[in-house]
Amino acid sequence: xxxxxxxxxxxxxxxxxxxxxxxxxxxxxxxxxxxxxxxxxxxxxxxxxxxxxxxxxxxxxxxxxxxxxxxxxxxxxxxxxxxxxxxxxxxxxxxxxxxxxxxxxxxxxxxxxxxxxxxxxxxxxxxxxxxxxxxxxxxxxxxxxxxxxxxxxxxxxxxxxxxxxxxxxxxxxxxxxxx
Numbered sequence: 001x002x003x004x005x006x007x008x009x010x011x012x013x014x015x016x017x018x019x020x021x022x023x024x025x026x027x028x029x030x031x032x033x034x035x036x037x038x039x040x041x042x043x044x045x046x047x048x049x050x051x052x053x054x055x056x057x058x059x060x061x062x063x064x065x066x067x068x069x070x071x072x073x074x075x076x077x078x079x080x081x082x083x084x085x086x087x088x089x090x091x092x093x094x095x096x097x098x099x100x101x102x103x104x105x106x107x108x109x110x111x112x113x114x115x116x117x118x119x120x121x122x123x124x125x126x127x128x129x130x131x132x133x134x135x136x137x138x139x140x141x142x143x144x145x146x147x148x149x150x151x152x153x154x155x156x157x158x159x160x161x162x163x164x165x166x167x168x169x170x171x172x173x174x175x176x177x178x179x
Contacts, residue, residue: 104156
């Protein structure tokens with residue numbers, strides 16, 4: 001069951017990814033280039049996590065001799081995976097920049113990605129017995145995932161209204177010249 005722990009780790013990390021990324025973008029304080037600056041920092045994090053960590057683990061396992069020796073098929077598919085992952089992360093940032101909110105954007109992403117994954121997997125590895133052997137429950141699952149994404153997006157709760165400034169806050173803002 002280790003795979004389930006790792007899968008749930010991914011769910012937790014990717015579930016907070018957009019919230020952290022959006023907060024980072026806002027924290028950078030650059031309305032024009034903040035998203036790209038945040039994405040650059042994400043790239044540094046990917047380098048630390050996806051380059052240095054596996055290198056240390058592989059060297060620790062004694063894999064230093066064949067460390068840079070990869071079969072071309074595995075190398076290119078892995079490189080393509082990294083590219084589409086990075087393009088997806090950039091797409092999330094661009095969606096935020098086009099006025100998408102993290103809750104809405106990620107509901108669409110996390111409902112749509114499993115559907116795309118299932119369909120592409122079936123195209124790469126057609127089911128035994130052909131498409132007619134696919135059970136109706138599979139198609140129902142696809143429809144429910146799409147419907148779930150739509151419902152979460154459409155009916156997401158609105159954030160709480162901003163509290164009006166208190167007299168103390170207004171006095172402090174007046175003293176500092178803040179608006």
